[in-house]
Amino acid sequence: MILALAVLAGLFVAVLPSVTDAQLIEKIFVTHTGGVVKTTGEVIDPVYVESSMEFDPMEYLRDFDYGEISTLADGTILREFTITAEDDKIMEVAPGVFYNVWTFNGTVPGPTIRATEGDIVRINFINNGSKTHTMHFHGIHPAEMDGVFEPVGPNGGKFTYEFVAGPVGVHPYHCHVMPLEEHIVHGLYGVYIVDPKESRAPADEMVMVLNGLDTDFDTENNFYAANTIPFYYQHHPIQINTNELIRIYVVNMVEFDPINNFHLHGNLYHYYPTGTYSVPSFYTDMITLSQTERGIMEFEYIYPGKYLFHAHKVEFSEKGWTGIFLVSDEDSAVGS
Numbered sequence: 245m246i247l248a249l250a251v252l253a254g255l256f257v258a259v260l261p262s263v264t265d266a267q268l269i270e271k272i273f274v275t276h277t278g279g280v281v282k283t284t285g286e287v288i289d290p291v292y293v294e295s296s297m298e299f300d301p302m303e304y305l306r307d308f309d310y311g312e313i314s315t316l317a318d319g320t321i322l323r324e325f326t327i328t329a330e331d332d333k334i335m336e337v338a339p340g341v342f343y344n345v346w347t348f349n350g351t352v353p354g355p356t357i358r359a360t361e362g363d364i365v366r367i368n369f370i371n372n373g374s375k376t377h378t379m380h381f382h383g384i385h386p387a388e389m390d391g392v393f394e395p396v397g398p399n400g401g402k403f404t405y406e407f408v409a410g411p412v413g414v415h416p417y418h419c420h421v422m423p424l425e426e427h428i429v430h431g432l433y434g435v436y437i438v439d440p441k442e443s444r445a446p447a448d449e450m451v452m453v454l455n456g457l458d459t460d461f462d463t464e465n466n467f468y469a470a471n472t473i474p475f476y477y478q479h480h481p482i483q484i485n486t487n488e489l490i491r492i493y494v495v496n497m498v499e500f501d502p503i504n505n506f507h508l509h510g511n512l513y514h515y516y517p518t519g520t521y522s523v524p525s526f527y528t529d530m531i532t533l534s535q536t537e538r539g540i541m542e543f544e545y546i547y548p549g550k551y552l553f554h555a556h557k558v559e560f561s562e563k564g565w566t567g568i569f570l571v572s573d574e575d576s577a578v579g580s
């Protein structure tokens with residue numbers, strides 16, 4: 245009897261599809277334009293098709309682009325970046341929902357550009373899109389480097405932006421071509437960090453761009469996220485350690501909605517608006533941000549476990565802007 249039960253249990257386990265198997269089952273969709281696309285139906289690990297783009301929110305989270313570094317005759321550090329804009333990529337943003345993303349260097353958000361105050365930042369910008377685009381950096385720079393009155397034409401147009409990195413803080417960059425909402429909401433934005441000369445305290449650093457996706461073009465967002473893919477960090481929790489300083493560069497790029505916010509569970513954080521001052525303005529578990537408002541959050545967890553972070557604008561969190569920190573005890577993390 246026991247043997248029979250064991251055999252039955254074995255059979256039962258054998259026929260149950262694992263999560264991995266489920267993710268490997270491809271489904272075929274025909275789009276309204278007649279295109280044939282494949283999806284696993286699991287947006288957090290989509291199957292990409294030709295002309296689609298690949299984006300890994302976990303890789304993006306801690307990926308900083310410091311540029312090609314050289315030293316000028318006077319000792320100044322020059323950081324050179326090549327940024328290419330495109331507007332023909334397709335991305336699966338929710339199961340079966342394919343969206344035309346406009347990208348800087350092939351992703352939404354674009355690369356996180358990072359320099360130290362006083363460095364020279366040189367951006368070799370190439371517009372391989374079908375529309376006019378620019379790069380407009382927040383921060384301090386000459387008028388002709390503002391990316392507003394210097395349109396860069398499609399199909400290979402070029403422009404070189406050059407300016408001294410400053411002020412210290414976290415700033416957005418984005419295309420500044422009209423209609424601006426359209427160029428931003430399709431994805432032409434990213435983060436620009438200016439580090440102080442005397443560097444910040446060592447930390448586990450990450451970037452979170454709060455964004456929205458208007459997939460039916462009615463000037464309202466259908467999905468919300470931290471780093472583009474709805475619910476990504478809920479399905480793939482961000483692993484951190486107790487008693488380790490966590491620093492998040494957070495930037496709100498949500499269009500159409502006047503506010504967004506960031507609530508952290510089981511903890512409070514020091515918040516530096518725009519990251520421009522070295523003394524935090526708030527110690528809180530909740531900040532509210534308007535378009536392009538941004539700042540730096542710093543915190544440590546004392547207790548291990550699973551903690552949510554999300555928009556306390558519940559509509560946003562229920563449409564994707566939610567995630568989890570999986571906090572491990574620092575002792576158990578050693579050597580792992």
Ligand SMILES: [Cu+2]
Binds near residue numbers: 378
């Ligand atoms: Cu544009």
